[in-house]
Amino acid sequence: MAEVRLRGVCKRFGPVEALRGIDLVIPDGAYVCLLGPSGCGKTTLLRCVAGLETVDAGEIHIGSRSVEALEPFARNVGLAFQNYALYPHLDVRGNLAFPLHAPRHRAEFDDEEIEQRVSSVAALLQIEALLDKPVVALSGGQKQRVALGRALIRNPTVLLLDEPVTHLDARLQHEMRVELKLLQRRVGTTTIHVTHDQLEAQALGDLIVVMRDGLVEQVGAPDELCRRPATSFVASFVGDPPMSVLRVRLEREADRLSLRVGATRLRPGERLARLLDGIRDQQVEIALPAHDISLGQAGDVQTIPARVQAHEWVGRELQIVVALDGSPLRLRTQKRLALRIGDEVAIRLNFERAHAFDPKTGCTLQSSTD
C-alpha cells in the first residue's frame, strides 16, 4: 500500500496533448475514481501510472519510489481492464496464476506458494467453484471477478481499474460496484478506477478526480462535487441528474438586477442577486438542480416557454429535457404527464440553490466559504 503522487505529468500523442500537466495526490488506501467524458485523458493517466505509457514530462511516485523510468512489472501494480483481457486458452486457475508464472518471477514463487495464493484470491472473490473452468464458459460478471483476482494475486501496491464494469448490464453493474467497494475495503489497496459514469464514481470513490481536456477540473469527495462544483463543467457532469447550465444576460435597471433568458426577464431572488453583486460581465452561466426547474402555467410571471426534446421515466419520476435558448435543461416531476416530443411547455426556474459561473473560464463565482 502506498500513496501515489503525480507532478506536472504531460503526455502527447502526435499532435494530441492527452495530458497537459497533471498534479495529483492519491492518498494511501483510498479508492479514487478518475472521471470524465471520453477523450479527457483519464485512461492515458492510468496507463502512465501503470507504465504502459511513458510520460513526456513530470514525475510519478508510488510511495517513496519514483517510477516514471521503471518497467510496468517493477512498479508492482495490479491491472484490470473493461474487456477483461483473459487468456482464452487457460482455465480460471491458469489465468489467476499467470502473473506469478511470468518468466522474471519464476524463481520468486514456488508451486506451493502459487497454489496458496490462487486459493486465497479465489476465496476472496468467491470463485473457488470456477477454478477448473475454461474462461470462455464464464458469464461477464464471473470473467470480471477472474480479472480482478489476477490483478490482486501479486498483492500489488496499487490497483488500477479501467472501466471495470462498463461491459456488464445495468443490474450486474450495480452488483459489481458493491463487490468492488467491499473488496477494496477488505484488502485496503490504494485503488485508481477510471470511469465515464459519474454515478459509478460517486458510489465508489472516496475521492473523485474530474478530468477534462487533459487537465484536472476538480478533486473532491462525492458530496463536495455536488454541493460546490468548482466549474460549470463539473456542475453539468456530476449529480443525479446533473445540474442544467444555462447562459443568462445580466441587466441592471436602477440597481435592480434581472436575468435575461431569450426574450424573458427573470428576477434572480435575493441570494443569487447578492452572489452576482459586483459582477461586471454582461453574461454569466447559471447551474440549476433538476428539482429547481419545474413546469408552470403558460403566461405565469417568471416562466419561460420551451420545447420538449425528450422524456423518459427514471425510477418513479418523469425526466423531461427541454430546449431553452439553445441549452438543454433537465427537470424531473412526479406528475404523470402525457407529453409528446415537440410540445411547448412553460418552465419555471427557482434560483434559491443556483450556482453561478464566469462564462469565460467556467469557474465558480462563489467564494469557498459561501
Place this chain on the structure above:
Amino acid sequence: MPRIEFKGVTKTYPDGTRAVADLDLVVEDGELLCLLGPSGCGKSSTIRALAGLEVVSEGIILADNNRIDRLPPQARDCAMIFENYALYPHLTAFENIAMPLRARRLPVPEIKRRVMEIARILRIESLMGRRPSRLSGGEKQRVGIGRALVREPAMFLMDEPLGHLEAYLRVELRAEIRRLQERLGITTIYVTHDQEEAAAIADRIAVMSGGRLQQVGSFLDLLDRPVNRFVAEFVGEPPMVFLPVERTGADSIAVKGVQIPLSEPLTAALRATKDSELTLGVRPNDICVVRPVPEHLNGEVTLVQPQGDHAIVAVRTPAGPATVFVSSDRRPAAGAAVGLVFASERLYIFDSTARSLLHNREDSGG
C-alpha cells in the same frame, strides 16, 4: 399503422424447447411496447415469430384483425433491427440506407430525398459518404436504424438494438429511437433485458419469464402492482428487498420476531389465505432508517453509495440483506447500527407460489 394481436401463440422448437407458451398480447396502434425479461425468456422468439423468421407452433397473430402468421416475411411489412448492425461493409452509409429503396426501383431523386430525410432525423447527414469501417458503434447503429425505417414499414421490431454499446451511448440512442418512433407513429416492439431501458422508452412493458407472459402495464403499474415475485424483483433498481416472514396470526406477520404493521388491504389479503410460507417485499425507497430500538428490525450498515442528493445504503439484518434509499443529508456511516421502518402502505407479501397476495385479492374481487 396496425394494431398487433397475439392469440394463444406457442413456439416449440424441433428439439422440444418451448420458447413461448400460450401468449396473449395486444400491441396498440402507434404504441412502443417493450418485451422485457432475462435471456431465454422467449422475448426474441416472440418478435421473430411476428417478423416471420420463425413459424408459430400454435395460435395466431393478427394485424388489424387480419391473420398474418402464415404470410411470408416480406408481406408482413416489418422492419427489424438486431444487436449487430449487419451493414454492407463495401457500401457507404448512404448506399446502405438506400438499399431497400433501390430494391424497389424507386426513381433516383426520390431515393436521395428519402435517405437524406432519414439521415437528418437521425443526425447522421455528415456521415453519409463513409463506409461502416469508418463509423463508431453508435453511428453504425444509427445507419442500421435508418435503413430499417427508410421504406416506412408498418411495424418496427428491435431486438436488443443497443445491447453492445457503451452505457452513455445507449442512453443517447434510446432517446433518439423514442423521438423517431413518436414522430413517425410506427407500432414498435422493442426487446430488452434492461429494465432501466424499458422504463425510459416504453409506453407499456410486457414482462416475460420462462416463455410465459407475466404482466403487461406501464412502468409505474409494474413498480406499484407487481403480480408476482418475479416481476417485483426484475423491475425497479435497486431491486425490491425480500425478507422471510413468520405468520403470527390470521392477520399479522413478523420478521425475526418484529411485528410488521400492514395496510388494511394487505391485512384483508392475508386473512384470505392459509399459506404460511410467506415473503415480505419492500422497495428500497419505502424503507426508513431510524435509530435502533427493539421494536424495529435492526441491522448494521455495510456500505454507503452516494448518488447525488440520495445514497444507496446496504444494511445487514438478521433476516437478510436490505437495500435502503436515504437522502444525502440523513445518511448513516458504514458500520452504524440502524433500525429499519417500512412504509406499511407500500408493502407486498408473496405466497409460497410467489404470487402477490394483493394481486390474488384483486383477482377474486373482480
